[in-house]
Amino acid sequence: GAGVSQSPRYKVAKRGQDVALRCDPISGHVSLFWYQQALGQGPEFLTYFQNEAQLDKSGLPSDRFFAERPEGSVSTLKIQRTQQEDSAVYLCASSLGLDPDTQYFGPGTRLTVL
């Protein structure tokens, strides 16, 4: 079946612009995660949804970062007033919501802030 998809795959933004990154999880997956991966580093957790509820947003680096999943399926990560340090690959993952569980990752969105 189809895996996790993300769009756009690449985004270039000027500093100060707002961006929105989309994630389509695997159908039927209850849990959805966002991670940020800087160049040469491992992914770092940003936020986690179970259905439409955002259960953990402890990894969001500032209040410029906002995520939503209003209908418990597609999710959007929004970054307001982008800064150069926001440049990274943003990975979305989904899982069945079991305990324990395996997270399946999408291809990521590479964000470059000029």
Next chain:
Amino acid sequence: ELKVEQNPLFLSMQEGKNYTIYCNYSTTSDRLYWYRQDPGKSLESLFVLLSNGAVKQEGRLMASLDTKARLSTLHITAAVHDLSATYFCAVDPGTASKLTFGTGTRLQVTL
């Protein structure tokens, strides 16, 4: 705060050789994951280890978990070029939510 460390960070090995990647973590956990990432691609799940002494094998890769030592290993047997990638371990502290990843081990297998 959970910390996950991998070593080595970079590994260059010849085809046919064996080697081991180590993953140490700082808090009690019995849930450890290994992922593979090819350049410019996303993460592919390799192994899920869920108990002390767990061992999983797939082809030339074998992963094990020692929860008492807070250590997991990924052993590569008779490496081939196709195994060249970055390998990450990730720990779930028991919440079935966020994973904490290691810094990754970039493996380069040369002919």
